[in-house]
Amino acid sequence: MGQEVIMCPFNASPIRSAEPKIDRSLTLHLRGDWGSANLHRICGWITQELAGRSGPHTRIATWNGRGFVDAVRAVGRGEVHVALTTPAAFTVAALEGSGVYAGESYPDLRALGVIPRRARLVVAVHRDLGITTFAELRERKPVLRLATAVQDGAHHVGLAAHEVLTRSGVDITGWGGELLEDEYPSKSLDHVREGRANAIVHETIMQPDWLDISRHLNLLEIEEDVLGGLFDDFAWPATVVEGEYFPGRAAFRTLDFSDVLVLARADLPDDVGYAIAWVLGETRHTLESQYLHLAPECSPLTFPLDPRALGATPLPLHRGAARYYSALPGS
Known part of the structure; x- marks a missing residue:
């Protein structure tokens, strides 16, 4: 949460504080x-x-x-x-x-x-679409088959995906596309890897599968007015995906997950x-x-x-x- 992590060896002794002993049964x-x-x-x-x-x-x-x-x-x-x-x-x-x-x-x-x-919400579209920004996405209105989480008002990824897309002026179904909604992140990654989806919004970027599918995707930076509105309305913070986290990709701003x-x-x-x-x-x-x-x-x-x-x-x-x-x- 913004504090420096102390890189200590795994066999280091724990920082000892008074060990608890609760005599009653819980x-x-x-x-x-x-x-x-x-x-x-x-x-x-x-x-x-x-x-x-x-x-x-x-x-x-x-x-x-x-x-x-x-x-x-x-x-x-x-x-x-x-x-x-x-x-x-x-x-x-x-x-x-x-x-x-x-x-x-x-x-x-x-x-x-x-x-x-270490998780970040990432919005990505297939490179074949030639789209690199949300402005281009709004202008071209492509037909997207977008993999993401269920949007049921409780799943944090589904909530965030809905808010980011709506506030960014993206209308998946209105442009003739389809939402492929799943509970588990692995299912969303499978949709992209197996060709059922040409876009994705998800947060598990530390999974090796993300590095695999990212070779075929353009990663879109979320616009500052959208990030600011999400923080004002929901207290959802913004952050950066560092340059080269995805090989060959520059740093970009997104939601912190x-x-x-x-x-x-x-x-x-x-x-x-x-x-x-x-x-x-x-x-x-x-x-x-x-x-x-x-x-x-x-x-x-x-x-x-x-x-x-x-x-x-x-x-x-x-x-x-x-x-x-x-x-x-x-x-």
Whole structure:
């Protein structure tokens, strides 16, 4: 979240803070992703480490979810104690009930930590169309078969794709085209790779498949007035895809889809909030070890993890979590 990541070797000793021990037995509910992706993996890590430091009859369940608006609402409504959502910054609007949360605010939302995930929303069209900017796209109005996420008001990628295209003056179906909507990002990438789609809007640029399909695509920079409006209306931040991240491509501006937010409410007991933050910071090697077969720039979670950066959250920290992060050296 804008802080420098300290590149320490993976066998470095953790930054030790007081290890939690919760004598009572807990019953907790977490919410992750569809069941086999990164948010569920993080939940498994948290629950194992937390259960081992809690009373003997502790029970912790992880519920399936999507990791988007549904996760934020599940915590805000008290359906679960902890949920994971990405991108982290998209949760800010829920505090005051703006944007997609209009009519239902959650001022008691608190963060337990944020896990880095290098993601950017990318709008791309096939090179054969000869289009390199949104201005050219509006002028030529090509027939596009565009792969993206479902636009159901809850999927963050679908929400962002709809807003970016609409505010940019792009009318896929009105120009005679088709939206190919899917829940999972792999399906959208498959549509492009297998020729069913000649355009895509998605965020998982760290996946090797993106580098493969990008050879055939022009990547469009989102215009500044659109980015500014999205920040004003939804608190969605802009960022840059650095030059040469996609080989041979210059830097361009787009929406930031970074990071996984570990989310709770203010009424989560302070010792539980501290314990989860401690797990994130002090046992981080357990999660890192599951991604070491990947290059950091191609990993769905960015490693190595820096405990200080884990506490740099877009939402206010939970009291217990704040106690952990404030005790770290250099904090």
